[in-house]
Amino acid sequence: MPTQSHLHTPIHLAMLVLLAISLVASGWQPYDRATWLMEVAPVLIAIPILWFTRRSFPLTELLYWCIFFHALVLILGGAYTYARVPLGFMLQDWFELSRNPYDKIGHFFQGFVPALVAREILLRKEIVRGRTMMAFIVLCIVLAISATYELIEWAAALALGQGADEFLGTQGDPWDTQSDMFLALIGGIAALVLFARWHDTQLQKIPSFP
16 A cells, blocks of 8 residues: 555645645636636646545656646646746747747646656556667657647637637747647657656655556
8 A cells, every 4th residue: 555655745735735826826817718727727637636546546756746847837828828928038038039938848848747657657557668668658658648739729729710829829930839749759858868767766665666
């Protein structure tokens, strides 16, 4: 059975409270209500799943923290819309960019965090063996998730017409879809290269890990 440290520590509860406060604050007067709902939808889906699986399948501390920061990125983007996040304008000025790059941060995390989620599930369930095959499968999953999200954006554009502009956040870039997927791929690679060893150490702390 999982130890108490993997179920609901004060840190986990603090994360949950901070996410709840952030969701309320971002949804109080967002720039566009429909866009806010679509942007924070992954958070609204993930939190109940993580809560109800905290006993049967507790995650590593590393993964909980990554999911937490990814959720904050989504929540902030939902409040302002990605093309209007103040942090993005600061980065645009600092690096003399032609557009607000905050959505690219979001897509980087869209690859980084799912890569660790997929890696953890595949390792703990003993679905894939071998580092090379693991990296290949994880990156395939990352690209599949990114492509699915782009299809959702396409569906939103067809359904809402001009009303989907804030959700799409292309800012006039004809290659926005391709660059979004590329950033997700970079995020997935970064997660595997920079965090694989740390992730392995974290996994060893889970009693149920084979």
